[in-house]
Amino acid sequence: MTLCDYKPNEPECDGDDSPIVEEVLGKLEDVPPGTKKTFEVRGRKILVINDDGKLFAINGVCSHYNFSLENGTYAKGRIRCPLHGACFNVRSGDIEDYPGFDSLHSYSVSVNNGDIVIKTTEKKLGSDRKIRHLPKMKECNDRPVVVIGGGVATATFIEHSRLNGLITPILVISEESFPPYDRVLLSKNPSATGENIRMRKDDAFYEERNVKFQLKTSVVSVNPNKREVHLSNGDFVLYSKLIIATGGNVRKLQVPGSDLRNICYLRKVEEANHIADLHPGKHVVCVGSSFIGMEVASSLAEKAASVTVISNSPEPLPVFGSDIGKGIRLKFEEKGVKFELSSGVVALRGNEQGEVSKVILQDGKELDVDLLVCGIGVTPATEFLAGSGIKLDSRGFIEVDEKFRTNISYVFAMGDAVTAPLPQWDIESINIQHFQTAQTHGQYLGYTIVGKPQPGPIVPYFWTLFFFAFGLKFSGCSQGYTKEYTNGDPETGSFVRYFLKKDRVIAVAAGGPSQAASQFAEIFKKGIEVTLKDLKNSKDHTWGHLLL
Numbered sequence: 377m378t379l380c381d382y383k384p385n386e387p388e389c390d391g392d393d394s395p396i397v398e399e400v401l402g403k404l405e406d407v408p409p410g411t412k413k414t415f416e417v418r419g420r421k422i423l424v425i426n427d428d429g430k431l432f433a434i435n436g437v438c439s440h441y442n443f444s445l446e447n448g449t450y451a452k453g454r455i456r457c458p459l460h461g462a463c464f465n466v467r468s469g470d471i472e473d474y475p476g477f478d479s480l481h482s483y484s485v486s487v488n489n490g491d492i493v494i495k496t497t498e499k500k501l502g503s504d505r506k507i508r509h510l511p512k513m514k515e516c517n518d519r520p521v522v523v524i525g526g527g528v529a530t531a532t533f534i535e536h537s538r539l540n541g542l543i544t545p546i547l548v549i550s551e552e553s554f555p556p557y558d559r560v561l562l563s564k565n566p567s568a569t570g571e572n573i574r575m576r577k578d579d580a581f582y583e584e585r586n587v588k589f590q591l592k593t594s595v596v597s598v599n600p601n602k603r604e605v606h607l608s609n610g611d612f613v614l615y616s617k618l619i620i621a622t623g624g625n626v627r628k629l630q631v632p633g634s635d636l637r638n639i640c641y642l643r644k645v646e647e648a649n650h651i652a653d654l655h656p657g658k659h660v661v662c663v664g665s666s667f668i669g670m671e672v673a674s675s676l677a678e679k680a681a682s683v684t685v686i687s688n689s690p691e692p693l694p695v696f697g698s699d700i701g702k703g704i705r706l707k708f709e710e711k712g713v714k715f716e717l718s719s720g721v722v723a724l725r726g727n728e729q730g731e732v733s734k735v736i737l738q739d740g741k742e743l744d745v746d747l748l749v750c751g752i753g754v755t756p757a758t759e760f761l762a763g764s765g766i767k768l769d770s771r772g773f774i775e776v777d778e779k780f781r782t783n784i785s786y787v788f789a790m791g792d793a794v795t796a797p798l799p800q801w802d803i804e805s806i807n808i809q810h811f812q813t814a815q816t817h818g819q820y821l822g823y824t825i826v827g828k829p830q831p832g833p834i835v836p837y838f839w840t841l842f843f844f845a846f847g848l849k850f851s852g853c854s855q856g857y858t859k860e861y862t863n864g865d866p867e868t869g870s871f872v873r874y875f876l877k878k879d880r881v882i883a884v885a886a887g888g889p890s891q892a893a894s895q896f897a898e899i900f901k902k903g904i905e906v907t908l909k910d911l912k913n914s915k916d917h918t919w920g921h922l923l924l
């Protein structure tokens with residue numbers, strides 16, 4: 377399977393009355409204590425973990441994008457995926473840290489005459505992932521919890537609030553045409569359809585849990601005094617509690633000619649599909665060399681006549697450091713992508729049809745262009761809150777506390793649109809625009825909304841993927857770092873870079889096969905201190921031993 381073949385909608389195993397099966401996986405001697413090994417049975421990969429003599433068996437591929445868990449970091453009953461750090465409880469198979477949408481099946485395992493045997497059902501052995509059991513509910517007319525925005529933070533909130541026992545109806549108002557979908561795929565595979573990348577494909581999944589979506593509808597204002605949300609169709613709805621999860625709006629290019637046709641931005645699935653339709657055989661220019669611009673360049677390179685990235689920094693992806701950016705740029709150039717570095721667009725010209733045809737750069741250079749894709753940042757989608765009394769910071773992000781409460785009673789906010797505390801890093805308020813962090817906000821608000829404590833500190837994790845072949849992984853938060861320490865060679869793409877503050881690692885970036893970013897996700901979660909001395913003394917820069 378590849379990243380885009382994943383099926384996030386395997387049947388639930390509620391009321392599983394399929395036949396019991398027993399299967400021999402292999403020999404116990406092949407999985408000595410302290411090791412793990414993947415076996416295959418009926419075409420299904422099963423991971424067996426030998427934790428000091430106690431055996432566990434779960435699906436062998438990650439429920440996020442099917443990466444093998446065999447080399448994941450196992451510690452104290454949890455296994456963390458080496459790729460993007462999703463974390464699963466090996467007893468239940470439940471996902472405990474994101475990204476991802478589903479959990480794994482866990483299997484009853486025993487040893488018989490030296491053979492490892494699993495006992496399960498045909499249904500459980502028939503899939504690589506499970507949807508956690510969410511109780512089905514009767515319709516009720518209580519005043520709903522209203523959620524504005526139908527992105528990943530909302531999808532994750534819905535499931536965790538129901539798992540934690542919230543029984544109030546949930547009404548999601550979303551301007552999109554589809555219920556929550558996997559937005560990160562849009563820059564990696566712009567032709568992905570909304571139906572295919574929906575997180576829950578079956579409408580009944582939500583209906584049976586008393587969750588309604590009002591799609592293609594924007595919220596235009598909020599009146600907390602009356603607990604009213606006003607909609608673009610002129611209606612209003614009343615809420616018992618309000619959650620704002622509206623993410624970001626793309627920043628628009630402001631130069632002469634920026635209203636020409638074939639100038640595209642990317643946030644929603646329709647925009648991605650439009651770019652995918654336009655690009656074959658065309659000269660594409662991507663403005664911006666951060667994640668979106670670079671991912672779009674990589675995904676259009678194969679079919680476009682040419683792809684050029686315009687970067688206003690000396691190398692792309694400047695947040696990681698110019699040596700890392702250079703290594704990535706060289707790989708892009710090998711694939712035929714061109715770069716205009718330390719440059720910027722000052723004007724655009726069009727043809728007789730009103731389509732963009734020339735990009736004018738700061739130094740006067742002109743580039744031919746048929747399709748311009750801009751990835752120049754986002755602003756918080758919070759304008760509709762003007763006059764509501766809900767407190768925004770100077771950039772427009774909604775200020776929330778560690779329980780995602782705004783300054784107004786009964787109003788919460790989460791995801792890309794907020795600035796929230798990050799206590800593990802002693803940060804009072806920070807805006808983070810990562811998929812995993814938005815999911816974690818949704819997960820944690822699913823606890824606090826019913827008064828339950830959150831399951832541990834939030835640890836940010838970010839990844840990016842180019843040409844479906846290589847990318848970067850990042851865990852922690854580098855804000856305020858004072859020192860860097862690098863192992864490996866960033867220019868070859870195989871490295872670990874540590875960011876330190878007061879001699880202590882606060883963030884880790886990795887390229888190539890290193891699992892350090894994923895391992896540090898667990899190290900940060902547990903609050904384990906790793907110092908510069910530890911880095912200097914490390915032989916191989918693997919860190920799983922700290923977790924045992």
Ligand SMILES: Cc1cc2nc3c(=O)[nH]c(=O)nc-3n(C[C@H](O)[C@H](O)[C@H](O)COP(=O)(O)OP(=O)(O)OC[C@H]3O[C@@H](n4cnc5c(N)ncnc54)[C@H](O)[C@@H]3O)c2cc1C
Pocket residue numbers: 524525526527528529530549550551552559560561562563593594595596621622623624642643644668757760790791792793809810811812814837838839840841
């Ligand atoms: C193309 C792309 C690729 C990305 N790739 C990565 C990646 O590789 N790794 C990573 O970590 N992160 C990535 N991200 C970032 C990640 O997708 C976001 O961090 C995440 O989606 C934020 O989730 P959210 O629920 O807060 O907001 P969103 O997913 O943006 O959802 C917000 C929703 O609110 C709706 N909305 C906004 N205003 C209103 C309104 N007034 N009324 C009603 N509805 C409204 C929007 O239409 C949208 O559906 C990517 C983002 C994009 C756009």
Ligand code: FES
Pocket residue numbers: 438439440441442443457458459460461462475476
């Ligand atoms: S494939 Fe495992 S976390 Fe993404």
